[in-house]
Amino acid sequence: MRTAPALLFLLTAVLAYYVYIPLPNTVSEPWKLRVVDALLAQDTGNLAHDLGLSHRIYVLNFAVNRFEVQGPRSSKAVLVTDTAFAGVQVRVFESTRRKEGELKRAVIYLHGGGWALGSARMRSYDSLCRRMAEDLKGVVVSIDYRLAPEARFPEQYNDALRASRYFLQPRVLARYSVEPSRVGVSGDSAGGNLAAAVAQFRRCSTHGPPPCWQSATS
Structure with missing residues (x-):
């Protein structure tokens, strides 16, 4: 019964280690940057490439495009x-x-x-x-x-x-x-x-x- 809470705590600690990185206060939407960094740190692209699922570059660009690419937004200036x-x-x-x-x-x-x-x-x-x-x-x-x-x-x-x-x-x-x-x-x-x-x-x-x-x- 005590094993499950211990494993949950360990998994939470590992996830926090990968996802959390200290960022300046001026960074907007820091959670997106942290998630992308976590995906890259876990070598998701390399894993997909090794399994023959996709080229590693496609995986990296998918993550970048999903979180970073935005449409044209004009302003007064x-x-x-x-x-x-x-x-x-x-x-x-x-x-x-x-x-x-x-x-x-x-x-x-x-x-x-x-x-x-x-x-x-x-x-x-x-x-x-x-x-x-x-x-x-x-x-x-x-x-x-x-x-x-x-x-x-x-x-x-x-x-x-x-x-x-x-x-x-x-x-x-x-x-x-x-x-x-x-x-x-x-x-x-x-x-x-x-x-x-x-x-x-x-x-x-x-x-x-x-x-x-x-x-x-x-």
């Missing part, structure tokens, strides 16, 4: 839309705070994730790009390039280049009221790699203006 540039999915953030006739700055952003995880529609990247558009009073184009294992190298690079080339066309820049000489490209982790590759290619291209700056974070 930023207009957010999902669209496609040359067949590549992008999320565009446009600041609504500018003077009449004033041209905007712009950033082409590429998310991280090892070319296999993540999305421009994730809550974290949505918040980052939204903040950049608001602070710069400009336009941020967050590219949702295709992911491995469906898309193999160099398809991620091709998607990033194709969407960037489309955006840098004079008619498209004019549509978004962007100054051609004030466009940069940026990204984090694997997205930083893509940003550097896109910037180098555009510097050598004779079609359209090259980015005026490039940055990357790890």
Whole structure:
């Protein structure tokens, strides 16, 4: 009779160990982050892969998409839309705070994730790009390039280049009221790699203006 309460206590302690992680007070909906972290910590993806049920990357992306991906939400300061540039999915953030006739700055952003995880529609990247558009009073184009294992190298690079080339066309820049000489490209982790590759290619291209700056974070 005493074994059942002991086992219940042990299971509760183990679950609490996996699910609970200390987080800053500024994190919204921390329970979602804790659940995703617990799923990853228990190697759910590896288990499904080893059992032949699914590729581990599919499992990880399912967890990310289930808890983190959100639709476009505009605010008074930023207009957010999902669209496609040359067949590549992008999320565009446009600041609504500018003077009449004033041209905007712009950033082409590429998310991280090892070319296999993540999305421009994730809550974290949505918040980052939204903040950049608001602070710069400009336009941020967050590219949702295709992911491995469906898309193999160099398809991620091709998607990033194709969407960037489309955006840098004079008619498209004019549509978004962007100054051609004030466009940069940026990204984090694997997205930083893509940003550097896109910037180098555009510097050598004779079609359209090259980015005026490039940055990357790890």
